[in-house]
Amino acid sequence: MNLVIESVGQGEAIAKAAIGRKLQRMFPNGCKRVLLVNPMGVPEEDYDINVAVQNRYPIYPPYGLGVLSECLQRRGYEANIMDLNFEQQAALKSFPQNFKYNIWRKWLRKKIDDLNPDFVGLTCMFSVTHRAMKQVAGYVKELYAQLPVFAGGVHTSGVPELVLKDCAGIDFAGLYEGNTSLPDMLDFINGKQPESSLTQLCTIENEQYIAITERAPVESNDLNAAADYRDLKIEEYSSLGRIGTYYWLFDDATRASTVLSNRGCRAKCTFCSVRHFNGKGVNDRDVNAVVDELENLRDRYGITHIMWLDDDLFYKEKRTVQLFNEITKRNLGITWDASNGIIASALTNEIVHSASESGCIGLSLGVESGSDKILRAVYKPSTVKHYIQAGEILRNYPSIFTRGLFMCGFPGETISQLTDTINLGREMQFD
Ligand code: SF4
Numbered sequence: 001m002n003l004v005i006e007s008v009g010q011g012e013a014i015a016k017a018a019i020g021r022k023l024q025r026m027f028p029n030g031c032k033r034v035l036l037v038n039p040m041g042v043p044e045e046d047y048d049i050n051v052a053v054q055n056r057y058p059i060y061p062p063y064g065l066g067v068l069s070e071c072l073q074r075r076g077y078e079a080n081i082m083d084l085n086f087e088q089q090a091a092l093k094s095f096p097q098n099f100k101y102n103i104w105r106k107w108l109r110k111k112i113d114d115l116n117p118d119f120v121g122l123t124c125m126f127s128v129t130h131r132a133m134k135q136v137a138g139y140v141k142e143l144y145a146q147l148p149v150f151a152g153g154v155h156t157s158g159v160p161e162l163v164l165k166d167c168a169g170i171d172f173a174g175l176y177e178g179n180t181s182l183p184d185m186l187d188f189i190n191g192k193q194p195e196s197s198l199t200q201l202c203t204i205e206n207e208q209y210i211a212i213t214e215r216a217p218v219e220s221n222d223l224n225a226a227a228d229y230r231d232l233k234i235e236e237y238s239s240l241g242r243i244g245t246y247y248w249l250f251d252d253a254t255r256a257s258t259v260l261s262n263r264g265c266r267a268k269c270t271f272c273s274v275r276h277f278n279g280k281g282v283n284d285r286d287v288n289a290v291v292d293e294l295e296n297l298r299d300r301y302g303i304t305h306i307m308w309l310d311d312d313l314f315y316k317e318k319r320t321v322q323l324f325n326e327i328t329k330r331n332l333g334i335t336w337d338a339s340n341g342i343i344a345s346a347l348t349n350e351i352v353h354s355a356s357e358s359g360c361i362g363l364s365l366g367v368e369s370g371s372d373k374i375l376r377a378v379y380k381p382s383t384v385k386h387y388i389q390a391g392e393i394l395r396n397y398p399s400i401f402t403r404g405l406f407m408c409g410f411p412g413e414t415i416s417q418l419t420d421t422i423n424l425g426r427e428m429q430f431d
Pocket residue numbers: 265266267268269272273274275311312341343366380381
């Protein structure tokens with residue numbers, strides 16, 4: 001059976017009632033304590049120990065889980081985080097002779113036994129992690145059949161029905177950013193909010209896929225929440241793996257981490273999942289909240305390099321300049337990079353000047369194609385003219401390493417258009 005009840009009109013109320021009943025059934029004693037888990041980045045069958053030994057797998061602090069943990073705690077819930085991706089890499093580097101991929105099972109079991117959480121929340125950002133998430137969810141259910149398991153993250157939000165059907169260990173899939181919707185759900189479970197407050201949540205009940213696709217309104221407090229990583233060793237992450245694509249520009253002793261300044265992107269490129277996950281437009285965080293977060297990372301963990309997680313870092317010129325000037329004014333002594341692509345049409349002299357002053361050492365531009373026809377067809381927010389102008393501006397800042405992100409093989413793309421792309425890359429003179 002493959003019926004879908006989505007949050008449109010009457011269907012919304014039906015979906016909320018059905019999911020509400022399941023939540024009440026699965027949490028008869030309410031919900032106070034949460035364990036958020038970042039699964040291994042690569043499933044066992046794809047894991048290459050030689051790659052791991054060379055620190056070539058990405059090891060990112062789980063920023064989304066950190067923000068969720070902060071938002072949950074602000075509502076009075078206990079949130080703990082376990083990063084199996086990090087733990088596994090740390091174990092490999094410490095005890096290479098005795099390393100076994102499935103060591104995570106022992107750690108997870110101990111963590112659950114020690115904490116006794118009311119539910120386990122798994123994140124899955126990229127499709128490559130799907131099978132690892134499935135393994136973790138299955139293991140949790142194997143040990144603790146009654147313990148509810150949730151999944152979230154970009155991959156889960158993109159294909160929630162597939163995730164729920166393929167991963168029998170997952171009871172609920174949270175959609176999109178969960179910073180407000182997850183605490184709302186806990187409030188509902190604990191009788192503090194009505195069923196109508198449930199948003200962004202899916203499940204399978206009686207073989208029927210049920211989805212509430214309504215988004216929770218963006219709450220300013222949640223938007224400005226800084227990641228609280230609990231007891232994760234954020235200071236060790238960049239010594240065990242890759243953060244961003246400019247890691248080779250700083251020395252091994254430099255500690256790097258990530259921060260998000262804006263959520264979402266102004267554009268709606270046809271091949272990109274950002275708009276689906278973050279919704280329409282951009283929600284920009286308060287500049288001081290962002291710089292406070294940078295300062296805290298430096299003071300608490302010794303972080304001196306930041307990779308922005310933003311998909312539209314240069315959204316709003318005035319605010320962007322203000323952000324970089326505030327970093328300079330506070331003399332944070334950090335460097336930063338924008339490994340995710342910058343929108344070329346947003347790049348101005350003023351922004352790049354303030355970026356350079358505030359410690360920018362690497363910028364990537366999402367170019368994709370040198371053909372305006374292709375750029376229009378995929379709704380790219382920049383034109384060839386913008387790219388050429390951006391290249392000219394960036395050449396005035398030799399201390400910033402520049403990189404272009406290109407795509408080839410668009411539907412209907414001709415050899416001539418591909419040649420235009422190569423020529424544009426040359427003309428922009430990326431490093
Ligand atoms: S500009 Fe980049 S982040 Fe924004 S929609 Fe396009 S590809 Fe996605």
